[in-house]
Amino acid sequence: MSTTANDRPAMGLRTGDAPVSAPPSAGAKKLGGAVGWVDDRLGPAKGVNYLMKKVFPDHWSFMLGEIAMYSMIICLLTGVFLTFWFVPSAGHTVYDGSYVPLQGVGMSEAYASALNISFDIKGGLLIRQMHHWAALMFIVALSAHMLRVFFTGAFRKPRELNWIIGCLLSMLALVEGFAGYSLPDDLLSGTGLRAAEGFMQSAPVIGSYLAYAVFDGPFPGEAIIPRLYSVHVLLLPAILVGLFTAHIVMVAVQKHTQYPGPGRTNNNVVGFPVMPVYAAKAGGFFFIVFGFIALISAIVQINAIWVYGPYDPSPVTAGSQPDWYMLWADGALRLLPGWLEFSAFGYTLSLNVAIGALGLIPVVYGAMAAYPFLEAWVTGDKREHHLLDRPRNQPTRTAIGVAAIAFYLVLALAGSNDILAIKLHMSINDITYFFRAATFLLPIVAFWATRRICLSLQRADRNLVLHGRESGRIVQTAEGRFFEVHEPLDEYTRWKLVGFEGQEPLQLTAGTDAHGVASPAAGKDKLRARLSRLYFQDTVQPVTPAELEAAHHDGHAHEAIEGGSAAELEAGSSSGHH
Amino acid sequence: MNALAVRRRHPAAIFILLLLGLIVTGAGYAALAPKQATAATASADQIERGRRLFLTNCATCHGKDGLGSPVGPNLAGVGAAAVDFQMGTGRMPMAEPGVQAPRGKKVTYSAEEIADIAAWVASLAPGPAVPDAEYTTAEGGNAGRGGEIFRVNCAMCHNSAGAGGALTRGKYAPKLTDVEGRHIYEAMLTGPQSMPVFNDNNISPESKRDVIAYLKTMDEAGSPGGMALGSLGPVPEGLVAWVFGLGILIGAACWLGQKGA
Structure with a gap:
């Protein structure tokens, strides 16, 4: 090679030159090095640049979804570890591992391998517990995230589709969780599968065919564990990750919602760009979640499969409960009375099981998915919303949400009725009767109470805006009168209290046309107007600038603090009495 | 003193005070509570x-x-x-x-x-x-076999961990941890309260000894995964996830939310 240099002495003239290279591309100029190399070939710089500059608003409640996302990632990571050792087989084996109380006991290979992971594989128990705790936290966090989205109205146009995807994610997460805790083939998980088989059989007409198809014959058979395994590690994770990606992409495309505040409008997003602030926060939060789940897994035992023992269709243990997210469905079963089972013409219709086991989850999730459309129809609000509601400013929606929580809570507690009975020293029968009534009554009470609380809070806000904060400073006037000085709010605080929209019920259009002929949609319109009235009944309007002006200039603003409406306040202050 | 006075309106002050109060009460009770008497046989x-x-x-x-x-x-x-x-x-x-x-x-x-x-x-x-002491100490019992007998005959009321369970109208199956082998044997033999009798034809004395051995080895094995939460299964686990899990992570989120750029 070097010999050629001697053959061309003219080359020596260029020894001082800078080495020649290809002109860098636009991307490489900015990014340089290895990143530029990748950008030259695949060109992601533009898209990455867009993403890095994307602005996200900052609020703790916007991070609930992040907790769910990170928990899911932890589940995926720890799940991979578990697949290295888990044997998804119902084949028979005799345990000879290191857990003494089960030595010499016959069991399935699935259960034996789960015991091996727990006791004989280094770090196995910790990873198993992390997998389970992360799964619980995944569904806890996504539920909390869902509640945040609901109560702040983030599901409104244009985000209805993403709300539906969220509902699907939530429902599939329940199924994924159930499939997961059914795999180890311990006594508790087998009891859960036996219950699931019963649920399938309670389906009218197709019940027994369905159960035989799923279990490949009579219960328990050998097929269910490998089948559940495919569903748990392959099918559902793929769907979950796919839907989750769509969920996130839609957030990026539609932009994140924000809480109202100074400078925040329906057309902007006030916050930090992804790079560097948000990336640092989100990245840091991932490690916080990971660290927390590792910590709780290290100190709190979860799903002690060795205590339950291997599955055998004859025994069942007291305190057989599903994981918390299935408790409400189990609770519905515990509450449904036995007389809902009917027999006719040699067929049995087990509505006592079917309503809770097959009907509840699809009906409730269907209602959840439909809610954005129902609300838009009732309120007649078809506009885009990027500013969130304070829950109190939507009393009826908030009340519906709290009523739903009350319903859910009653069912979940009913699913724990035996634990409640022994821990609270109460009769399980009385607890069950109480919950049967509470299923219907408590949501009504919760609806009414929440609505009144929201309206009261709104009125309190109005008072605060109009008359300021009670300073606690009592002043005596020259004439000897006493009054308490009220400090006006600063503008930032006030903005939060007045920056929402006033709402009015829909006006009922005339049910007849000009010729007195009833319109075909008259009935529907009437229902809609009635619902709209219910929705906006007693609504409290935000303070208008004019009202604020009036309150400040009447000279006696400090004296009127008890009135409810602006009219009362004016009357109160002019009379000089409080 | 001054530093304390400055911080007394800190949002965490009330929680710290509550925590202190609980610790003092708990420690005082633990120190002063009457100890359980043990009866010699x-x-x-x-x-x-x-x-x-x-x-x-x-x-x-x-x-x-x-x-x-x-x-x-x-x-x-x-x-x-x-x-x-x-x-x-x-x-x-x-x-x-x-x-x-x-x-x-x-x-x-x-x-x-x-x-x-x-x-x-x-x-x-x-x-x-x-019963004869031969059958009431765990000695010579087969814990694995005892576990199978326990799950088939006892777990439906007493829970597979022996943590106890609810029966109808406020009755309950008590928890079986920390019970003398002799009393376990006698309970099977005589069927106290709501419990059925498991006489020597149902469960032979050797099998009863296996059950006692199982309960003893379970006691000795403890809870290898950490706190057992009363061995009551998924309900307390879910409660921990909601209260501590979500509570602590929301705390972290609030902290991160305060850290502006």
């Missing part, structure tokens, strides 16, 4: 002494002949094992009427007194005797 049967003890302590409910009354069952034929179980675990004499006699916090009668009463009750009619 011995055996002496003096029927006449037993009858006199019975008349003063048991006859109010069970009748002076031990043949029962409207408020207490007939004791003819329950045997010495039943007396040893009921009195040895502090269930009898019952402190107050209720759906079920709870396990006593302390046993008020000495082993001799219990043995005396047992001897007198056994003299009323033939019944199961206090």
